[in-house]
Amino acid sequence: MCLILLAYQMRPDYPLVLAANRDEFYSRPTAPLGFWQDRPTILAGRDLKARGTWMGITAGGRWAAITNYRDPAALKADAPSRGRLVVDFLAGSRPPRAYLEHLRPQSRRYNGFNLLVGDRAGLFFFSNRNGRIRRLRPGLYGLSNHLLDTPWPKVAKGKLRLQRLVAAKGPIAAEAVFELLGDRTPAPLGRLPTTGVGPEWEQRLSPLFITSRDYGTRSSSLLLVDREGGLMITERTYGNDPPGGWEPPDRTFRLPAAFCGSARPGGSP
Numbered sequence: 243m244c245l246i247l248l249a250y251q252m253r254p255d256y257p258l259v260l261a262a263n264r265d266e267f268y269s270r271p272t273a274p275l276g277f278w279q280d281r282p283t284i285l286a287g288r289d290l291k292a293r294g295t296w297m298g299i300t301a302g303g304r305w306a307a308i309t310n311y312r313d314p315a316a317l318k319a320d321a322p323s324r325g326r327l328v329v330d331f332l333a334g335s336r337p338p339r340a341y342l343e344h345l346r347p348q349s350r351r352y353n354g355f356n357l358l359v360g361d362r363a364g365l366f367f368f369s370n371r372n373g374r375i376r377r378l379r380p381g382l383y384g385l386s387n388h389l390l391d392t393p394w395p396k397v398a399k400g401k402l403r404l405q406r407l408v409a410a411k412g413p414i415a416a417e418a419v420f421e422l423l424g425d426r427t428p429a430p431l432g433r434l435p436t437t438g439v440g441p442e443w444e445q446r447l448s449p450l451f452i453t454s455r456d457y458g459t460r461s462s463s464l465l466l467v468d469r470e471g472g473l474m475i476t477e478r479t480y481g482n483d484p485p486g487g488w489e490p491p492d493r494t495f496r497l498p499a500a501f502c503g504s505a506r507p508g509g510s511p
Contacts, residue, residue, distance in 0.1 A: 243296040243309045244387055244459075245423075245450060246358065247400045249408045250365055251380035258360075258467035259408055261400075261419045262307060264296045265452050266460045268482035275463075275477035275493045284332050285495055287461060287477060294325020297463055298332050299473050301497060304361045305465065306331045311354025311371050312387035312437040324355045331359050338366045342375045349373070356385055362471050382408075388435070395429035396450045416464050416476050416492075423462040425450040426486070453486040471499035 244265035251257050264287075266272070271290035278284045286298025297307040306328040331341050338359040345357075349370035356369045365378045367390050376390070382405055383390060384397035391397070403422045407414060429448035434441065452458045459480055466474045476494040481487050 243307050246385040247404045248383040252408050255469050260465040262463045263423050263459045264461045267457050289325050292323035294323045295328050300332050306359045309356045313354050314438045321353045324352050342368045394435050395433050419464045458485050473497040
């Protein structure tokens with residue numbers, strides 16, 4: 243995941259609204275959103291190379307999402323997959339803070355990451371770049387490939403637009419969220435961050451939705467938690483012919499609160 247926008251406890255009917263884009267090389271094999279045969283409680287897309295995921299939820303009401311921390315000079319070729327951290331939380335039973343406390347001593351083994359983990363009791367953020375565990379309070383948050391709320395142009399723009407959607411009356415419309423996530427406008431040169439990839443790639447990576455010949459936004463996701471604790475997740479996928487071309491249909495699963503805690507409620511793709 244390379245962009246996460248989050249409205250937490252800003253509406254009584256939707257205590258959690260999360261919108262996210264996953265950017266990746268088009269050649270990396272991926273399975274779409276669905277329940278995993280080897281871990282039936284996990285509902286997520288899957289990276290078929292390292293067997294991890296960028297975002298997922300469980301029948302018990304746990305959820306997690308991760309972004310990479312962009313620092314090419316510090317990359318370790320032999321580091322374990324960061325996508326496994328999401329899987330480990332979703333498949334485990336430790337509460338969010340306890341999971342992050344367990345992870346922290348070994349977190350420097352991994353390349354840079356930002357991890358969000360939550361359940362119905364709370365939401366926490368941890369990055370192995372600063373080593374701090376933070377419980378999130380009600381509010382609006384944005385996360386890309388730096389620390390939480392670093393004001394990169396895509397983060398600032400995305401937060402502002404999500405705030406408007408959340409403030410509007412009526413249900414959260416999935417199509418409005420996907421329109422937000424589909425913004426392909428690059429940031430002005432004078433506002434680009436400096437992360438070590440060079441000005442050309444900084445600008446190419448600056449839109450909310452990224453397209454290039456070999457690398458780009460592969461999927462957009464919307465996660466909603468309602469006041470009863472029910473979960474709804476929708477994934478829209480994109481391909482490279484043309485780059486960023488929508489590949490319908492969207493996949494949507496609903497996990498009513500009454501089913502949370504069961505082995506595998508009946509979501510419908």
